[in-house]
Amino acid sequence: MNNKNKEKNKVNPRIPSGFLELLPADQIQFNKMLDKIRAMYERFGFTPIETPALEFTEIILAKGGGETDKQVYRVNKEGDDLSLHFDLTVPLARYVAQHYENLTFPFRRYQIQKVWRGERKQRGRFREFYQCDIDVIGSDNIIIDAEIPSVIYSVFKELGFDDFTIRINNRKVLNGFLGELGLINSSKIVLRAVDKIEKQGEKAVKEELVENGISEENINKILRFIKITGSKAEIISQLKSLNVRNSLFTRGLDEIQAVSEYIKSFGVPDGYYEVDLTIARGLDYYTGTVYETVLNKYPEVGSVCSGGRFDDLAEYYTDKKLPGVGISIGLTRLFFKLKEAGLIKSGQATPTKVLIVRTKEEFLEKCLETATFLRQGGVNTEIYFQVEKMGKQFKYANQLGIPFVVVIGEEEVLQNKVSIKNMKSGEQKIISLDLVIPEIRK
Amino acid sequence: MNNKNKEKNKVNPRIPSGFLELLPADQIQFNKMLDKIRAMYERFGFTPIETPALEFTEIILAKGGGETDKQVYRVNKEGDDLSLHFDLTVPLARYVAQHYENLTFPFRRYQIQKVWRGERKQRGRFREFYQCDIDVIGSDNIIIDAEIPSVIYSVFKELGFDDFTIRINNRKVLNGFLGELGLINSSKIVLRAVDKIEKQGEKAVKEELVENGISEENINKILRFIKITGSKAEIISQLKSLNVRNSLFTRGLDEIQAVSEYIKSFGVPDGYYEVDLTIARGLDYYTGTVYETVLNKYPEVGSVCSGGRFDDLAEYYTDKKLPGVGISIGLTRLFFKLKEAGLIKSGQATPTKVLIVRTKEEFLEKCLETATFLRQGGVNTEIYFQVEKMGKQFKYANQLGIPFVVVIGEEEVLQNKVSIKNMKSGEQKIISLDLVIPEIRK
Numbered sequence: 001m002n003n004k005n006k007e008k009n010k011v012n013p014r015i016p017s018g019f020l021e022l023l024p025a026d027q028i029q030f031n032k033m034l035d036k037i038r039a040m041y042e043r044f045g046f047t048p049i050e051t052p053a054l055e056f057t058e059i060i061l062a063k064g065g066g067e068t069d070k071q072v073y074r075v076n077k078e079g080d081d082l083s084l085h086f087d088l089t090v091p092l093a094r095y096v097a098q099h100y101e102n103l104t105f106p107f108r109r110y111q112i113q114k115v116w117r118g119e120r121k122q123r124g125r126f127r128e129f130y131q132c133d134i135d136v137i138g139s140d141n142i143i144i145d146a147e148i149p150s151v152i153y154s155v156f157k158e159l160g161f162d163d164f165t166i167r168i169n170n171r172k173v174l175n176g177f178l179g180e181l182g183l184i185n186s187s188k189i190v191l192r193a194v195d196k197i198e199k200q201g202e203k204a205v206k207e208e209l210v211e212n213g214i215s216e217e218n219i220n221k222i223l224r225f226i227k228i229t230g231s232k233a234e235i236i237s238q239l240k241s242l243n244v245r246n247s248l249f250t251r252g253l254d255e256i257q258a259v260s261e262y263i264k265s266f267g268v269p270d271g272y273y274e275v276d277l278t279i280a281r282g283l284d285y286y287t288g289t290v291y292e293t294v295l296n297k298y299p300e301v302g303s304v305c306s307g308g309r310f311d312d313l314a315e316y317y318t319d320k321k322l323p324g325v326g327i328s329i330g331l332t333r334l335f336f337k338l339k340e341a342g343l344i345k346s347g348q349a350t351p352t353k354v355l356i357v358r359t360k361e362e363f364l365e366k367c368l369e370t371a372t373f374l375r376q377g378g379v380n381t382e383i384y385f386q387v388e389k390m391g392k393q394f395k396y397a398n399q400l401g402i403p404f405v406v407v408i409g410e411e412e413v414l415q416n417k418v419s420i421k422n423m424k425s426g427e428q429k430i431i432s433l434d435l436v437i438p439e440i441r442k
Numbered sequence: 443m444n445n446k447n448k449e450k451n452k453v454n455p456r457i458p459s460g461f462l463e464l465l466p467a468d469q470i471q472f473n474k475m476l477d478k479i480r481a482m483y484e485r486f487g488f489t490p491i492e493t494p495a496l497e498f499t500e501i502i503l504a505k506g507g508g509e510t511d512k513q514v515y516r517v518n519k520e521g522d523d524l525s526l527h528f529d530l531t532v533p534l535a536r537y538v539a540q541h542y543e544n545l546t547f548p549f550r551r552y553q554i555q556k557v558w559r560g561e562r563k564q565r566g567r568f569r570e571f572y573q574c575d576i577d578v579i580g581s582d583n584i585i586i587d588a589e590i591p592s593v594i595y596s597v598f599k600e601l602g603f604d605d606f607t608i609r610i611n612n613r614k615v616l617n618g619f620l621g622e623l624g625l626i627n628s629s630k631i632v633l634r635a636v637d638k639i640e641k642q643g644e645k646a647v648k649e650e651l652v653e654n655g656i657s658e659e660n661i662n663k664i665l666r667f668i669k670i671t672g673s674k675a676e677i678i679s680q681l682k683s684l685n686v687r688n689s690l691f692t693r694g695l696d697e698i699q700a701v702s703e704y705i706k707s708f709g710v711p712d713g714y715y716e717v718d719l720t721i722a723r724g725l726d727y728y729t730g731t732v733y734e735t736v737l738n739k740y741p742e743v744g745s746v747c748s749g750g751r752f753d754d755l756a757e758y759y760t761d762k763k764l765p766g767v768g769i770s771i772g773l774t775r776l777f778f779k780l781k782e783a784g785l786i787k788s789g790q791a792t793p794t795k796v797l798i799v800r801t802k803e804e805f806l807e808k809c810l811e812t813a814t815f816l817r818q819g820g821v822n823t824e825i826y827f828q829v830e831k832m833g834k835q836f837k838y839a840n841q842l843g844i845p846f847v848v849v850i851g852e853e854e855v856l857q858n859k860v861s862i863k864n865m866k867s868g869e870q871k872i873i874s875l876d877l878v879i880p881e882i883r884k
Contacts, residue, residue: 011504023541047470050463050464059456062453069819075515084517123803265807293665317452349489381485386581
């Protein structure tokens with residue numbers, strides 16, 4: 001390409017649809033949420049890992065089937081058939097299988113990375129989005145199934161949410177119930193159908209089950225079953241009264257009961273979790289406890305944190321049997337929905353706490369000394385280098401939402417002090433430099 | 443794919459070559475470096491942005507030419523011709539052009555993301571790596587050219603380096619000198635050749651220049667020119683004594699002089715920067731000051747932080763003329779080289795500060811209370827849920843490098859206290875729960 005020829009033919013600056021890009025003020029809010037999630041994951045002793053964005057396609061699609069194969073972004077490069085990961089669970093499975101000898105189990109890992117899915121174009125659906133995952137691998141201890149909701153609780157509290165519910169179910173209960181009805185081989189079909197009840201209603205579920213050849217009698221039993229509601233105790237007692245003898249069902253019931261009781265010990269208040277027999281999580285790899293989390297005031301957002309227990313994480317890559325349990329927060333979508341609902345308060349468009357304005361060429365040295373002093377004191381500081389009218393420099397501070405402006409002018413230099421202006425209150429005073437940091441921290 | 447058939451044919455768990463994947467202990471060290479860079483960028487008032495990993499190929503390759511076109515990872519998806527970004531400068535240019543109306547200039551942004559390049563396979567060359575970039579866009583104020591080295595200085599100090607040199611040059615000086623020789627149209631060729639002098643020596647540079655038809659006389663002048671060394675003052679005085687009248691040269695010389703003087707005011711000690719006329723930075727978009735940074739004890743690592751000033755960032759996407767200056771740290775490569783040199787001390791394989799061991803089933807409640815108390819006090823805490831021999835639980839703590847173990851046994855419960863063991867010193871004591879945090883912080 002010839003630069004001269006290009007000059008008039010600019011390439012239109014834009015990004016592909018389904019990708020989210022933020023202006024600085026929003027990016028700062030996004031990063032704050034991400035930092036809080038990360039800090040809370042570490043608070044619970046999860047350790048970070050990061051995997052390449054590109055993996056061999058045969059790894060990414062080892063399980064195969066479903067929507068995934070079509071959605072994956074594939075890249076052929078120098079004879080390597082690679083794909084961008086579409087979740088963090090497959091890379092985790094590969095990682096654990098590959099590095100098994102160098103890991104200590106139970107392996108508590110967190111992973112916060114972008115994933116890519118060529119989803120159908122639709123508002124609020126993203127093709128590139130952050131997942132924030134935790135998993136505990138290598139233990140089937142049911143207490144961990146109760147610890148996970150306590151992490152969800154702590155994270156969402158930390159993010160500033162007050163009104164949310166963690167819905168808990170157990171795949172064994174529904175599968176055991178289906179076993180009792182002689183429908184165990186249709187369990188995937190039934191799970192997928194049941195998963196839709198909240199969004200599409202009973203009629204749609206019924207139709208889908210009819211289409212799949214489930215008998216009228218069994219459909220009614222299934223619908224009655226998933227319509228069991230009430231408090232945790234009530235649901236458990238209703239499940240018991242069904243007198244199902246299937247052993248999977250019995251184990252599932254025991255697990256739900258154990259998880260419900262342990263969660264209390266983990267300090268999650270009663271109103272923040274419930275048993276919900278409709279939670280099935282369409283993905284077929286869950287084998288025990290499953291979770292969804294909803295913001296009660298924003299049900300249209302759907303589940304903001306989901307996951308569950310699986311018997312065998314890495315079966316496609318190793319003979320080692322690795323049970324585990326985990327959850328994922330889809331942060332990009334959550335952020336987008338909160339923003340839409342007006343819940344993201346964009347503040348500053350910069351991390352700068354203090355802008356130093358330069359009133360005269362010869363005060364540069366003073367400005368630099370002041371900046372270095374503040375930075376060494378841990379204050380994010382910026383200098384407006386161009387000697388321009390004060391008004392223009394203050395406008396810059398205002399546009400970026402910088403909370404304090406320090407002015408070094410004739411008078412200040414004479415007194416060996418600085419002026420500091422609180423941009424919110426408008427208050428301004430002349431103080432000595434070593435009082436600036438306490439002033440800001442007030 | 444049928445799951446049953448796959449069972450015996452496991453997919454070999456591995457990652458593509460040229461991709462770096464770390465075990466948790468190293469990942470923690472990597473993240474610490476990344477956090478320090480990020481915090482220091484914010485300390486200087488740079489604001490975060492993040493751009494999609496995938497962009498339209500016509501954006502990514504708008505400039506075109508060079509190695510880039512071949513190295514780019516291209517993805518075709520539903521009619522969109524997309525590419526993974528190979529640096530963060532092109533996405534920045536597109537971002538600034540696209541969001542121009544919503545940004546405040548000078549725009550000080552930092553961006554820390556992975557980039558992808560299908561480089562030739564070679565040890566220490568990565569196809570996926572982190573770049574940590576800062577740029578100031580929309581100002582041609584030369585003071586910023588001096589601020590940038592002060593950021594480099596602060597970042598590398600913060601990362602724990604003591605012995606490094608920021609090498610500074612100015613493209614205008616060399617280009618002006620070439621203008622004087624009547625070689626301005628060969629400047630790209632000469633720059634590329636000169637860039638190789640440190641790695642390949644004078645002979646290789648000479649040969650390359652001969653091949654490109656530069657006369658013997660001019661080659662000798664060029665080599666004499668780039669062999670000018672000494673202190674900043676000496677180099678500047680030698681450059682002056684060349685009596686070059688080319689105006690570009692004169693401006694460049696003024697700029698070098700200004701930058702050298704300002705850097706001092708920014709508090710960068712004299713030993714940490716020098717003028718080096720061999721620094722050309724092969725990329726042809728730099729137009730003024732250029733930087734490289736070397737770790738003096740590890741010259742083989744090459745430049746760990748490079749950049750420069752450019753006249754027109756986004757010329758392919760907008761008519762707006764946007765001068766700027768910036769640098770990039772290639773963190774993945776830096777980390778890898780430091781690791782090879784034995785300079786990365788892997789410590790803990792988890793962020794956990796306290797492991798609570800569970801000696802008896804019935805102490806679960808106590809363990810959970812203790813964990814919640816510690817977590818609320820900001821201590822990363824983990825519980826070993828499985829009731830197993832103390833030895834096994836301590837071994838787990840040891841393997842992960844967890845510094846403190848809290849034991850809750852019969853005796854402790856009786857006294858309403860806990861035992862805390864410092865895993866490094868071996869010291870153990872029984873104390874009340876509220877003394878645990880002060881004990882850890884000691």
